[in-house]
Amino acid sequence: xxxxxxxxxxxxxxxxxxxxxxxDTLAAQFxxxxxxxxxxxxxxxxxQCYMNKEQYIEGFNWYVKATNKGDNASQNIVASMYYFGDxxxxxxxxxxxxxxxxxxxxxxxxxxxxAEMYYYAQGINQSxxxxxxxxxxAAKKEHLYAENKIATMYYEGLGVKRNKKIALKYFKxxxxxxxxxxxxxxxxxxxxxxxxxRDYKKAFVWFLxxxxxxxxxxxxxxxxxxxxxxxxxxxxxxxxxxxLRAAKQKEGYSQMILAKxxxxxxxxxxxxxxxxxxxxxxxxxxxxxxxxALESLESTMTQAQIEEAEKIELGL
Numbered sequence: 484x485x486x487x488x489x490x491x492x493x494x495x496x497x498x499x500x501x502x503x504x505x506x507d508t509l510a511a512q513f514x515x516x517x518x519x520x521x522x523x524x525x526x527x528x529x530x531q532c533y534m535n536k537e538q539y540i541e542g543f544n545w546y547v548k549a550t551n552k553g554d555n556a557s558q559n560i561v562a563s564m565y566y567f568g569d570x571x572x573x574x575x576x577x578x579x580x581x582x583x584x585x586x587x588x589x590x591x592x593x594x595x596x597x598a599e600m601y602y603y604a605q606g607i608n609q610s611x612x613x614x615x616x617x618x619x620x621a622a623k624k625e626h627l628y629a630e631n632k633i634a635t636m637y638y639e640g641l642g643v644k645r646n647k648k649i650a651l652k653y654f655k656x657x658x659x660x661x662x663x664x665x666x667x668x669x670x671x672x673x674x675x676x677x678x679x680x681r682d683y684k685k686a687f688v689w690f691l692x693x694x695x696x697x698x699x700x701x702x703x704x705x706x707x708x709x710x711x712x713x714x715x716x717x718x719x720x721x722x723x724x725x726x727l728r729a730a731k732q733k734e735g736y737s738q739m740i741l742a743k744x745x746x747x748x749x750x751x752x753x754x755x756x757x758x759x760x761x762x763x764x765x766x767x768x769x770x771x772x773x774x775x776a777l778e779s780l781e782s783t784m785t786q787a788q789i790e791e792a793e794k795i796e797l798g799l
Contacts, residue, residue: 506532523554539570558585575606594621595629611642627662647678666693667701683714694725699732706737719750735768746780755784759792764799
C-alpha cells in the first residue's frame with residue numbers, strides 16, 4: 484500500500500531502536516505513565532514501528548492513543564489516514580473531525596484542509612461561507628494555496644460578495660511570488676475577462692511564467708498564442724514546442740494544434756501520419772472539431788498510413 488501520509492521527522496530516528504525488536508514486543512513492554520511527553524513518545528514509537536512494517540491498522544490504533552493526549556502530529560496522521568483511506572476505511576466525517584481539532588489550535592495546514600472539505604462537501608455539508616472563513620484564516624498566515632482559493636472565491640463570488648478587483652490583487656500578489664496557478668490565472672484574466680482591461684501581451688507574459696513551471700493549461704495557451712500570433716510574434720516552431728509539452732499533459736486543444744502543425748508542415752516536418760495520430764488523441768479528449776478534421780485527413784491517406792497513425796497514437 485502506498486501511504487500518502489508524511490510522518491514527522493522526529494519519529495524517524497526512533498526506527499533504529501524499533502527495528503531491533505518486533506513491534507509486538509514493543510507493544511507488550513509498553514507501560515502507561517502520567518508524563519504526557521513520555522507517553523506520547525513511547526506510543527508514537529510503537530505506532531511508527533507498525534507503520535514501517537506496513538501493519539497500518541495496528542499503527543493507526545496506536546496513533547489514536549497519542550491523539551487522545553492532544554498530540555498534534557498524531558492527530559494529523561489519523562486525520563490523513565481517514566481522509567485518504569490508507570490503512571483504514573475512508574471516512575471524510577472522521578477526517579473532518581480531526582482536522583477541525585487541529586484547525587482550532589491554529590494549525591495552518593488543517594485550517595486549509597477544513598476549508599477544502601467545506602468547499603467540496605467532504606464529510607460536512609457544503610458551505611462556501613465557512614470555506615471562505617477557514618481559507619481566510621490560513622491565507623492570513625501566508626498559506627499560498629489558501630490565498631489562491633480566497634482569490635478564486637472573490638473572483639467567482641463564492642462565500643463572499645464577488646469582487647474581481649480584490650481577486651486580481653490577490654492573484655497578482657501570489658503571481659509575484661512565483662505561484663504558478665496564480666500566474667496562469669493572471670494570464671487568463673488579461674486574455675479573456677471583459678471586466679478587466681484586456682492586454683494580450685500581459686496575458687502572454689503571465690502564461691509563459693506559469694508554463695515554465697509545467698502548468699499544462701498555461702503551456703497550452705502559450706502554444707496557442709504563438710500559433711495565432713496573439714500577444715506575441717507568430718512563431719510556429721515555438722507553437723509546436725509548447726503545444727507538444729501541453730499535449731503530453733493531456734491538453735486536448737494543444738493536441739489539436741499539433742495535428743494542424745503536422746498536417747501543414749508548420750514549425751515541424753509535414754507528416755499526415757503524425758497529424759492523424761494527434762487528431763485521434765484530440766478526438767478522444769473531446770475536442771469538438773477533431774473528429775471532422777480527422778475524417779477529412781484520413782480521406783487523403785492510405786490504409787497503411789492510417790494503421791501506422793493508430794499505432795503511434797497508442798504510444799502517445
